Amino acid sequence: xxxxxxxxxxxxxxxxxxxxxxxxxxxxxxxxxxxxxxxxxxxxxxxxxxxxxxxxxxxxxxxxxxxxxxxxxxxxxxxxxxxxxxxxxxxxxxxxxxxxxxxxxxxxxxxxxxxxxxxxxxxxxxxxxx
Numbered sequence: 001x002x003x004x005x006x007x008x009x010x011x012x013x014x015x016x017x018x019x020x021x022x023x024x025x026x027x028x029x030x031x032x033x034x035x036x037x038x039x040x041x042x043x044x045x046x047x048x049x050x051x052x053x054x055x056x057x058x059x060x061x062x063x064x065x066x067x068x069x070x071x072x073x074x075x076x077x078x079x080x081x082x083x084x085x086x087x088x089x090x091x092x093x094x095x096x097x098x099x100x101x102x103x104x105x106x107x108x109x110x111x112x113x114x115x116x117x118x119x120x121x122x123x124x125x126x127x128x129x130x
Contacts, residue, residue: 015070019082019117020089023063027090030055049105053112060086060113064120069127079121080114087113 034051037043043051063086064079071078087110094100 015067015078016082016085018070019063019065019067019078020085022066023059023082023086026059026062027055030059053109056087056090056109057112057116060116061120064117065124065127066120067117068121068124071121071125073125075121075123075125076118077121079124080118082121083113083115083117084110086117 034043034048034055037051038045038048060083063082064075067078067082068075090109090113091102091106
C-alpha cells in the first residue's frame, strides 16, 4: 500500500491538450454507443447523422469543461477554441478517411462544437476550486 502513495500524478500543463484528450475519450465512448445501437438496437442508419451531431456536441462540451476548469480564467475562450480545434480535427479525419467534402452539415458541426465547447468552458471555469 505504501508504494501506491509514491506514484506521481500525470498533469498536463496545457488546458487545450487536456480538453482534446477528454473530448476524444467522449467521442470514442459515443462511437461505441452508436455502433451498439445500430447493431443491437432499433436505430436506423438514416438517424446516424443526427445522433453523431449529438455525440460531437457532448464531446465538445466535455472537452470545453475540462479546458475551462484547467485554465481557471476565460473559460468561454478556452472552451470555444477547443470546440473549433475539435471540429477541425474531426473534419480532417473525415476528409482523410472517407474523402468527405465541405457541406452545410460541416458548417453546422463546426458551429455546434464551438458553442458547446464555449458553454462547457464557462461551466468548467466556474467549478474551479479556490
